[in-house]
């Protein structure tokens with residue numbers, strides 16, 4: 001080490017000492033414990049914010065919502081780690097969106113894309129991924145002060161925050177042309193519901209935004225966005241069969257149903273029963289894996305590219321009608337909507353289901 005470097009080191013030590021004295025003897029800090037002292041550079045002040053645990057003292061509700069979300073699972077999710085998928089992230093091209101570095105460094109700005117981070121990957125998509133900027137935590141409001149140095153960033157409250165990753169499976173593209181986008185509803189309006197922030201959070205009581213990020217796997221959330229109806233049609237005159245027409249409508253109209261990963265399948269199944277309660281078989285044999293039960297069925301899904309099959313997702317705002325001719329022996333019908341986390345599993349293994357029984361006159 002040369003003399004000049006040594007002198008520099010001495011200065012640094014002296015400076016640090018001076019800072020210590022100032023913060024020990026100065027006025028009580030107006031922002032409460034844990035705030036940064038005058039003289040710290042923004043980046044040094046932010047270094048203590050190492051992950052979600054470091055937000056806990058002041059943003060407990062947000063942290064617990066986030067912990068229950070799929071964003072917190074993105075790196076640990078067994079579906080993502082499966083040998084046929086990222087193979088425990090040996091496929092490093094899977095890291096950027098599942099364990100991302102701060103988006104405000106890479107991902108939001110024109111011409112940049114999300115990059116992987118090297119540390120704390122188990123935290124998945126965490127607070128720092130979405131909020132950390134060079135100056136402080138990206139905030140949705142102006143004029144805030146706090147230990148985490150909230151700085152207003154206009155991009156935070158827009159779909160651009162989500163598009164950075166959620167176009168892997170076209171969700172953002174689907175949304176751009178959807179009726180919801182036309183009406184001014186974006187990803188945040190639907191997926192970050194308003195919640196009350198009370199005394200467990202810093203700041204005055206106010207309305208915040210849920211960090212649970214509910215999606216299709218939450219039955220209530222998904223069902224609130226769609227409509228399943230049926231209608232019994234008698235033939236006119238004596239020609240033709242009676243028909244049970246079942247309609248599924250993508251009413252939330254924000255993007256395709258289901259959107260996202262090709263693993264997802266939504267199955268509509270109609271099973272007819274005779275007077276003895278025996279299920280009537282399908283007139284056309286149902287042979288595809290995971291699609292073998294019931295009398296008639298329709299699958300909504302974005303298939304694997306390699307299959308060459310077209311997408312059968314239900315576009316935003318549209319409906320799909322399944323018409324089931326009723327043989328004279330049919331006495332009862334069961335209508336089921338099954339949400340599957342993987343396409344090739346049985347109906348019994350569905351993540352959630354909605355069932356309606358119809359008596360056929």
Ligand code: HEC
Nearest residue numbers: 034049054055058127137139140141146147148150202203
């Ligand atoms: C010592 C307390 C403290 C800690 C720890 C802390 N913050 Fe903050 N944070 C605040 C205060 C105070 C505000 C301003 C709140 C207000 O005035 O309503 C704030 C505001 C924010 C905002 C802006 C809120 C808005 O309405 O847009 C974000 C985002 C934020 N913090 C993120 C974080 C993250 C992420 C962490 C952890 C990495 C963190 N904070 C750690 C005290 C803290």
Ligand code: HEC
Nearest residue numbers: 079080085086091093094096097165166168169260261263
């Ligand atoms: C450009 C961002 C991006 C990259 C890169 C990426 N993913 Fe994802 N992945 C997502 C998003 C966003 C979701 C959640 C919503 C969706 O499926 O679109 C997701 C979801 C998944 C799911 C579904 C998890 C579940 O619970 O069903 C699997 C499996 C998955 N990814 C595997 C991978 C694999 C394997 C790779 C690497 C070959 C990879 N991803 C790379 C963005 C990405």
Ligand code: HEC
Nearest residue numbers: 070073074077097100161162165187191213214215216217
């Ligand atoms: C850094 C990449 C990234 C960003 C940014 C991001 N997501 Fe995600 N999101 C993912 C991944 C990856 C998953 C899937 C994790 C898994 O299933 O293992 C996911 C899951 C979800 C889910 C849960 C889906 C389910 O199956 O339950 C919703 C909803 C969601 N994201 C919405 C959003 C919204 C809204 C935004 C913008 C405010 C956003 N995401 C920003 C990568 C991202």
Ligand code: HEC
Nearest residue numbers: 052055059062063066125126127130140156157161208209
């Ligand atoms: C996928 C991206 C994403 C992740 C991960 C994320 N946030 Fe946020 N957060 C947002 C967005 C977007 C908003 C602004 C919503 C709006 O427009 O009001 C926000 C708003 C906030 C707010 C102000 C609104 C409120 O509800 O009080 C706080 C505080 C906050 N985040 C803290 C955190 C903390 C702490 C974590 C980690 C536990 C975290 N965020 C993780 C995207 C994210």
Ligand code: HEC
Nearest residue numbers: 166172175180186187190215216217222225252254258259
């Ligand atoms: C008008 C409301 C609305 C808008 C706008 C919207 N979504 Fe959704 N989203 C939903 C509903 C309802 C579901 C549940 C039904 C489903 O699975 O498709 C859902 C499901 C999802 C899922 C999970 C799909 C699954 O199968 O688990 C992801 C991921 C998602 N949305 C991301 C986004 C992103 C990213 C945007 C913005 C580009 C967005 N959404 C815009 C309402 C909306």
